[in-house]
Amino acid sequence: MTEENENETPQGAEGEAAEPVVPEAAEAPAAETPPEEDPHAVRIVELEGEVARMRDQLLRAMAETENLRKRAERQVEDAHRYAVAGFARDILSIGDNLERALDAIPDDRRGEHELLQILLEGVIAVQSDFLSVLSAHKIERLDPMGEPFDPNLHEAMYEVPDSDLPNGSVAHVMQAGYRLHDRLLRAARVGVAKSATVQAPSAVGEPAADAPATDAPDKEEPIL
Structure with a gap:
């Protein structure tokens, strides 16, 4: 009885190899999510930009008003100076x-x-x-x-x-x-x-008044 029991194998385990035990991998840390923007800070930036635009418009309006005032003063002054x-x-x-x-x-x-x-x-x-x-x-x-x-x-x-x-x-x-x-x-x-005009030069072909007279060259006689 003892030998028979030793030769017996458990049913369902014949021909199957034991599977190796694989250690579980460590879980990757979760990615950090960026913090949400503060709505109050965003609103402050928007208001600062709006204030800068309004300030620029105000300066332009003040400069234009000053130019109009100076132009009106000049016109009034000219009206008094040149009224007659x-x-x-x-x-x-x-x-x-x-x-x-x-x-x-x-x-x-x-x-x-x-x-x-x-x-x-x-x-x-x-x-x-x-x-x-x-x-x-x-x-x-x-x-x-x-x-x-x-x-x-x-x-x-x-x-x-x-x-x-x-x-x-x-x-x-x-x-x-x-x-x-x-x-x-x-x-x-x-x-x-x-001023008096400068005397015009003599016509082409006429000798100048102060130019010395030159003798004409002798003509060469043809060789016979």
């Missing part, structure tokens, strides 16, 4: 007529007649008062005789050749100009001095 510009421009012809009346009487004949002399003195007095009134309103008379020609103040009407004045200077004042403060009311009409 239109009226002054209209009465300049009165001064021109007074000058024409004085120029019409030659200097050598002004003392021939007593009545003419009295009339002449009256015209001179009127002209003096006229210029005084203009000066009181900051209107300056421009008489640029002998001064260099300035296209900003003068209007060239003609040229005066062979003048003793430097080239480009005012040789004759045809009509005086006027200026209100720093604004030109009327340009002075003038004649500009022009």
Whole structure:
């Protein structure tokens, strides 16, 4: 009985190999999740950006307002300074007529007649008062005789050749100009001095006046 029991094998275990025991692997640590953003901090950043934009808009509006204020002040100042510009421009012809009346009487004949002399003195007095009134309103008379020609103040009407004045200077004042403060009311009409032109060179083929005469070369006789 004992031997039979020893030779017996347990049922279901015949032909099966024992499976090796595998140790369990250690579990990997779980990945850390980023912390959630604080909604209050996000709101603070948004508000700071909005404040910066509003501050920039405020500065721009203040600068534009300052520019408008300065422009308005300049316009008011110009309105006061140049309020009489239109009226002054209209009465300049009165001064021109007074000058024409004085120029019409030659200097050598002004003392021939007593009545003419009295009339002449009256015209001179009127002209003096006229210029005084203009000066009181900051209107300056421009008489640029002998001064260099300035296209900003003068209007060239003609040229005066062979003048003793430097080239480009005012040789004759045809009509005086006027200026209100720093604004030109009327340009002075003038004649500009022009230096004498340089003598043109002689025509082609003509000998120069100072060039010495040269003898023509002798013609060679043909060899027979």
